[in-house]
Amino acid sequence: MRKNFLFIASLFLLATVIQGCGENASGLTSETRLPDQVSYNFDIRPILSDKCLACHGPDANKREAGLRLDLAENAFAALQENPTAHALVAGKPELSQVFLRITTEDSTERMPPVDSNLKLTQQEIELIEKWITQGARYEKHWAFDPPVKPALPKVDDTDWPQNELDYFILQKQEQRGLAPNEEADKERLLKRLSLDILGLPPTLEMQNEFLADTRPDAYERMVDRLLKMPAYGEKMSLHWLDLARYADSHGYQDDGYRTQWPWRDWVIHAFNQNMSYKKFVTWQLAGDLLPDSNKEQLLATGFNRNHKITEEGGIINEEYRLLYVTDRNDMFGKGLLGVTLECAHCHDHKYDPFSQKEYYQMFAFFNNVKEVGRESVIGGPETYAKKPLMEISEEDTQNILSFINKPDTNRLIVSVMGDLDSTRKTHILKRGVYDALGDEVEPGTPSSILPFNKNYPKNRLGLAQWLFDKKNPLTARVYVNILWQEFFGKGIVKTSGDFGMQGDLPTHPALLDWLAVDFMEHGWDIKRLVKQMVTSATYRQSATVSKKKLAVDPENIYLARGPRYRIHAEYVKDLVLASSGLLNRSIGGPSVKPYQPDGLWEGATSGRGLLSVYKQDHGSKLYRRGMYTLIKRTVPPPVMGIFDASNRDLCEVKRLKTNTPLQALVMMNDPAVLEASRVLAANLLKEKSSVNEKLTNAFRLIICRKPSAKELNILTNYYEKQRSTITPEAAHKMLTVGEYPMTRNLDKVDQAALMRVISTIYNLEEAITKT
Structure with missing residues (x-):
């Protein structure tokens, strides 16, 4: 009996291993190709x-051993410990110490060392040998x-692509024996589209x-309609607020408090006006x-x-002033260049070619701002006249700044940029310490990206010109990748803040380059x-996933199905408010303080200032x-944090995606959700x-589609039971949740049940998932 059990277990293990290898349509495993x-x-290089x-x-x-393999001149040089040998000999793996050491049977000589717990796979060894x-x-x-714009790849299924993007996607799928899903049904497509362009669910009328609409171009017409709506600017602004570390x-x-x-x-206005990314x-x-x-234009510099x-x-x-300059420099690197420039703050970058x-040459562009370490806008003009602050008057909001939603006549002061009349010297900071001054440097850029053009002014305007130089390899790639991440859940480069x-x-380098060049063109x-x-x-594919596709491509890297993931924290709230009819659709204006558990601010405050006590807002x-x-x-707002919103401490170009019981508890108990349920019930009754x-x-x-007969039957039975x-x-007691006025002359039991x-x-x- 024991032998039979072991035999069956062995077969099961063997089957699991075979399945784990992931056979493709040709019967070959990915390890053998x-x-x-x-x-x-x-x-x-990944190996x-x-x-x-x-x-x-x-x-x-x-x-x-003095051996450096990331630079060709070092890798081909004679070894320090054995001048007659070389790590690499072009064309001759049998003479290359790299290959000999990764294939030796002698465990004392093998690389990587046994005690490192690292080991090359057979495929990796064969790749190195072939290289x-x-x-x-x-x-x-x-x-x-x-980037260079590549030609569109050839594909077998020429009927499937709707535009150029699809050729690159389909080519990768066909190479791996995959085929795209059918197009999603119109209801799911509309929900996906509305959430992605507006951050809101579609109305019943939509x-x-x-x-x-049975016209052949019905879908494109809907896209155009959504792109013209004011809510588009709000939706598109959210990722930029994360990147720009906006907070109140x-x-x-x-x-x-800051205003x-x-x-x-302005950011919402710029997106709605379709201002070019360059401007x-x-x-x-x-x-x-x-x-x-x-x-x-001055207001726009609040970004910095x-x-x-x-x-x-x-x-x-001076310590804090230099912290501000550091923040701007690091944000520029991560958010606009997609590189970990901050790693060179204290020493040469250990992986990327940034010294x-x-x-500190990049640092110099941001080091001439007319600012001090301690800033306050309390008091009269004399307290801020020497600092880069901008006052917005009533006249401004009626003319050039008419897009600003200023609800009162209170003084409105914004932190903006403004340079000194003279040039502040910039030094390398030894070990990154604010008062350990090293050599003086001039404004400049990493030569590995693009040397700074001598014809550009050595200030932030020159830096912007450098950023949008056609030879700059990163600017367009980084932004199209961030937008791809917004619509497909992950970037073509998954590490959207690190292209280093x-x-x-x-995953699709040719597509990334095509998009980047096309964007510039x-x-x-x-x-x-x-x-x-x-x-x-x-984008239009159904999100349905087959067992085969889940086994071959569990992360949907090759996009053989539509994106499926939970929407951002802010859009969870928006969906609840919009579907219930509670949403206040006014654009812009001061931030608001909705429902929040008592005592959070009071338990974590110095006891000074306007934000020492949480005073909830009311009404609209x-x-x-x-x-x-x-x-x-x-x-930061607790409900937003539970759904992975940024706390805006630093530049963030990619949010975490977690799935925790706390999120379910919020949807079951948050007063905002319960109030929305009450109000929608009243409206329907x-x-x-x-x-x-x-x-x-x-x-x-809420779900943005018609329920099936089975779903409607379950809901009806539940309603009658309640x-x-x-x-x-x-x-x-149930109906007293929230501050929105109660609707009179309704049966309370009926309303509570609904x-x-x-x-x-x-x-x-499905309610808060893009499918």
Whole structure:
């Protein structure tokens, strides 16, 4: 009996191993297929990075045997310990010590060392052998070469692509024996599209109109319609607020209130006006330096001043001032260049070709701002006249700044950029310490990316010109990748803030380059880029996943199915408010303080300032979009945090995606969700319709599709059960949630029962998932 059990277990284990290897359509496993031409960037460097460069890489302090494998001149040189031998000999793996040491049977000689717990797979060994045989050619890091627009690849299924993007996607699928999904049904497509372009669910009217539109271009017409709506600017602004670390407080211990929200109004306005990405970024980097700059261009520079600023006494002013410059420099690197420039703050970058000197040359562009370490706007003009602050008057909001939603006549002051009349000297900071001054440096850029053009002015305006130089390899790639991430859930480069040596390789490098060049060729037109993505056949696919596709491509890297993931925290709130009819759709204006558990601010405060005590707002302010929720950096909004929103301490180009029980508890117990359920129940009960029609409309408003017969039957039975079990007293208690006025002359038991059903619909996974 024991032998039979072991035999069956062995068969099961064998089957599991075979399945884990992932057979493709041709019957070959991915481990057995080598590319015809081995690429250093895409095949070899990832192996070296994972298994070799810790001891044979750029970090001189950890380098073993004087051998460096990330640079060709070092790898081909004679070995220090054996001058007659070489790590690499082009075309001859049998003479290359790298190959000999990774294939030796002698465990004392084998690389990586046994005690490192690292081991090369057979496929990796064969790749290295083939690479050496083909000449061991090193390549410049892929991201530091300017993109070149490739020709569209040939595909077998020429009927499937809707636009150029699809050819690149389909080619990769066909290479791996995959085929795309069928197009999603119109209801799911509309929900996906509305959430992605507006951050809001489609209304019932939109659903009915789209379902009834049988014209061949109905989908494209809907895309164009959504792109023209004001909510588009709000949706597109959210990722930029994360990148620009926008918040409503200064940070640090006092964490006082700041009024940067007019800059947020400008960002929404810029997206709705379809300002080109080039102008959009140039104004934010250097609007104050443009010839004859106006107040709108100056307001745009608030982008650089969204960082944390202290208002506290007892600080060393220069230490904090340099922290602000560091923040701007690091944000520029991560958010606009997609590189970990901050790693060169204290020493030369250990992996990317950025020296500490180059870091401080970039630093110099942001080091001439007329600012001090401690900033306060309290008091009269004399307290801020010498600091880069801008006052917005009533006249401004009626003219050049008419897009600002200023609800009162209170003084409105925004932190912006403004340089000194003279040039402040910039030094390398030894070990990154603020008062350890090293050599003086001039403004400049990393030569590995693109040397700074001597014809550009050595200020932030010159830096913006360098950023949008056609030879700059990163600017367009980084932004199209961020937008791809917004619509498909992950970037073509998964590490969207790190295009450097340690970042992930692009899954579709040719597509990334095609998009980047096309974006530049068409005037950095953001709406055009958005439309390209959402009208592609790739985007329109059903999110249904087969067992085969899940086994072959569990992360949907090759996009053989539509994207499926939970929407951002702010859009969860927006969906609840919009579907219930509570949403206040006004654009822009000051941030608001909705429902929040008591005592959070009071338990984490210095006891000073306007934000020492949480004073909840009331009325229509409670029902504003999630992006307008006030963000206090030391105590960010708890519900937003539970759904992975940024606390805006630093530049963030990619949010985490977690799935925790706390999220389910929020949807079950948050007063905002319960209040929305109550209000929607009241609205539906006021309609002259049957129970089935009310439940169908509730389902469509929240889930954005018609319920199946089975789903409607379950909801109807649940409603009838609640009606029969809820007492009038219990109903009254349930209906008192939230501040929105109660609807009179409705049966409270009926309303409470329907409220329970609607709350249940909100708690379906599909409600807050893009499918």
